[in-house]
Amino acid sequence: MMKSIKEQLVNKCQELLNERLYQVQKAIATIEESFASETKSSAGDKHETGRAMLQLEREKAGNRLREVEMMHHAFSRINFGNTSAEKAVKMGSLVQTNVVNYFISVSLGQITIDNTDVYCISAQSPIGKLLLGKGIDDEVTFQTSNIKIQAIY
Helix, strand or coil: CHHHHHHHHHHHHHHHHHHHHHHHHHHHHHHHHHHHHHHHCCCHHHHHHHHHHHHHHHHHHHHHHHHHHHHHHHHHCCCCCCCCCCCECCCCCEEEECCCEEEEECCCEEEEECCEEEEEEECCCHHHHHHCCCECCCEEEECCEEEEEEEEC
């Protein structure tokens, strides 16, 4: 069951990353259109303020685009293939614990597949760092929770 959830998770994460990329690109196109029409506008302080605000928005959107592209690139480099249960947590692992399920990939938050909640986290996150390299029945303490690894896929 968890193996099929993992396959669906990979697809859902790819879909979410593509959607984020599309949304950021769409926002940038809208800002560019506004910037072009603001350039055609005439007059003074209001014109300069509008251009400055659009420039800031363009910079923010550019930063978001770089972040999403980096996530997309990192996700595409993960090897998700495995034939049986894993022995140690690594990039691409689906980790079933006594508390929650974690998918070590990129930070996309909670995703529900077949009524099973999974937290998509990066290996650089605090909990990701604790889980990497651990095996079944290993325990880690995160904040105030003792987390025991029950299975790795």
